[in-house]
Amino acid sequence: MMNTNNYLPKDEFAELIFGRIKAFGLRCMPLCDDLFLKTASAKNIARQLIRSSSSAVANYRAVRRARSKNEFYAKISIVIEELDESIFWLEYSIDAKFYEDIKVRSLINEGYEILKILAKARKTVSVNNK
Known part of the structure; x- marks a missing residue:
């Protein structure tokens, strides 16, 4: 796990x-490209995964431009939701x-690590708003 200290x-x-x-x-x-070449079911997973994973990236960019703590909280919540959905589709695949677990496990683990960091950031903003 990456060191995400306060320094x-x-x-x-x-x-x-x-x-x-x-x-x-x-x-x-x-x-996603590989899944798209398989069955109709795999194509559906590919579409969902590419949408949710790219949405997490785009929405985190918006988080960085939030104008208030409330806007930050709302936008980071979207990122968390999209990232969690991406992990779901990876696990579902x-x-x-x-896919074999070994092929995507490191990607799933990275997703969970990022989720933990973002959830802590969201909680910090929520606690500081009270």
Whole structure:
């Protein structure tokens, strides 16, 4: 797990997380391309995965431009939801036997690590708003 201590300046931390989310989305693309070449069921998973993973990236970009804590909270909640959905589709592709667990496990683990970081950031904003 990456060290995400409080010693990084806020902008550097945001850039680091953006890089990780972007890399996650980019790593999903070849899996989606491969799934699209399979059955109709696999194509559906591919469409859902590419939509949710790219949405997580685009919405995190919007998080970084939030004008208030409330806007930050709302936008980061969307990122968390889309990232969680992406992880679901990756796990579902394993359940459907389109991929072996070993092929996508590191991507799933990275998704969960990013989720933990984002959930903590959202909770911090929520606690500080009270």
